[in-house]
Amino acid sequence: MNIESLRGYRMVQKANLLRANNLYPFFRSIGDSEGTVVQVDGQDQIMIGSNNYLGLTHHPHVIESAIKAVEKFGTGCTGSRFLNGNLAIHEELEERLANYIGHEKALVFSTGMQTNLGSLSAVCGPKDCMLFDSENHASLIDASRLALGPTFKYKHNNMESLEQVLAENVNRFKNVWIVTDGVFSMTGELALLPEIVELAEKYGAHVYNDDAHGIGVMGTQGRGTMTHFGIVNRVELNMGTFSKSFASIGGVISGSADMIDYIKHTARSFMFSASMAPSAVATVTACLDVIETDPTLHDRLWANVDMMRRGFKEIGFYTYNSQTPIIPIFIGDEMKALTVTNFLKENGVFATPVLPPAVPQGEALIRTSYMASHSTTELTKVLEVMEKAKKEFDIPATIH
Ligand SMILES: Cc1ncc(COP(=O)(O)O)c(C=O)c1O
Known part of the structure; x- marks a missing residue:
């Protein structure tokens, strides 16, 4: 070639x-x-x-927990959660994360990128659409390519522009998702989330927040950008990764029990990809231990x-x-x-x-x-x- x-x-x-x-x-x-x-x-x-904001990649408790998980469960799960790769420690971690983030339920994926690809393409069907901040992360852009509904952009963190695309599209689609990074990864700027949820509520839209750089960092004990702004229950879906503050690899989507169960049974990057390795699960759990006690x-x-x-x-x-x-x-x-x-x-x-x-x-x-x-x-x-x-x-x- x-x-x-x-x-x-x-x-x-x-x-x-x-x-x-x-x-x-x-x-x-x-x-x-x-x-x-x-x-x-x-x-x-x-x-x-680096994105190792809490410096936990070399924390003794985190390292020891990862080693113990390898000794107990081996080095990999060799299959999807859906079939043979669902360990009790995946489910325990999900419960702790839901509590930490403040949503009813959480679901862990093998990477943050897969979390966005799977979750957004699951919730945006052919009769739905997404409204994207123009500086959204590449994984969200790729998710928009997988989703069956169209995506419309609004100007970066510009609420007039968002309101304009909302008004243009809200009656044309069944569900409208406003999708934004919580913390913009290149500039470190925060999304105007309180204004975004207000507009979403005004127009009956839903909010998807990619908090890859906010989880572990922003708000009390690093619970995330939603907690920082005091709007946890007004954001329908929140995504986080473990490749930054959580010193490992993997991702999490959180929301209502119904919504998470829906994503669990429809997100293709979740169902058709092997689950998070035991050492990664134990690493994230140990990071939560440190966050909650130090x-x-x-x-x-x-x-x-x-x-x-x-x-x-x-x-x-x-x-x-x-x-x-x-x-x-x-x-x-x-x-x-x-x-x-x-x-x-x-x-x-x-x-x-x-x-x-x-x-x-x-x-x-x-x-x-x-x-x-x-x-x-x-x-x-x-x-x-x-x-x-x-x-x-x-x-x-x-x-x-
Ligand atoms: C804003 C944002 N979303 C999603 C991702 C993807 O996360 P992961 O590295 O866990 O695949 C990243 C990582 O670069 C990111 O910065």
């Missing part, structure tokens, strides 16, 4: 160009990891590019986030409207973002750039994010390196 004839070939060309110029920032091979510090090319780097965990996370937000402001970076542990740094020019990323790497800091088409042309950024387990010494070093970068590359203080 002629690879060059394929639609995405220009991505390979771009990768080759960046590799040739020693600026390729992706697929970095990590040789060793302590969570906040990783080894790349034999060099220690402070990790500020009152300092979230204090440490937010102290680190505040230190970095303040530090970046003093240096003079533009950090968007981030209200979460994700703090993006606006760079602008794509080549400059790559060069700055390389500079950070050479100075012992691991961060990743976000480039067009993931962001608009001329709005390249470096996405940074912080963990409860980062030490003040590590974060002070990051600020020093960032300050040097600001001077050396003349990084702008505003977006325009």
Whole structure:
């Protein structure tokens, strides 16, 4: 086959160009990891590019629980929950998660992506439609391709635009789902969820919240963006992942008992894919143990986030409207973002750039994010390196 004839070939060309110029920032091979510090090319780097917000991937209780689960249940379930892969620990975890999130029932999937693919395509039939924030995550976009009903976009976090698409479509479809990220993964910005549920109630629509970056982080004990805003019972379906704060892999959808039972019997990515491995289930359960018993965990996370937000402001970076542990740094020019990323790497800091088409042309950024387990010494070093970068590359203080 002629690879060059394929639609995405220009991505390979771009990768080759960046590799040739020693600026390729992706697929970095990590040789060793302590969570906040990783080894790349034999060099220690402070990790500020991960989603390990609570730093629980290396917590002793979490590691011990995962090992014990492997010893007791083996390394995999070798089948779908529907048939032979349904362990009692999957169901126990679901009960704990429902309690934690505040919904009646929860259902765990093997990844967050599968949670979105399966749940949205199950609830959006040919007579239904979805209204999407224009900056929704790729897994939601792919879910919209699987769903039988159409999707209409509204302008990012713009309630006038949402109301307009609601008014245009509410009488044309049986069920209208408003679908949004709770925390936007590139900018760390929160969705305007209270306004969204209000509009949903006004027009008789339903709300689906992707809280991949909110669960574990936002609201009391990290119960999520719905709890942060005090609107748990006004969001019909809430999705979370375990690939970030929950130190593992997997996803969860929660809602009413009827709705979750419906998804359990109709979501194809749930029914026709093997269940979460026992070690992953035990990891998430152990993370809940830590979250529920360590009152300092979230204090440490937010102290680190505040230190970095303040530090970046003093240096003079533009950090968007981030209200979460994700703090993006606006760079602008794509080549400059790559060069700055390389500079950070050479100075012992691991961060990743976000480039067009993931962001608009001329709005390249470096996405940074912080963990409860980062030490003040590590974060002070990051600020020093960032300050040097600001001077050396003349990084702008505003977006325009
Ligand atoms: C907003 C959002 N939704 C869904 C996902 C998919 O989650 P997972 O990594 O568990 O498949 C991600 C992860 O990148 C995400 O950022």
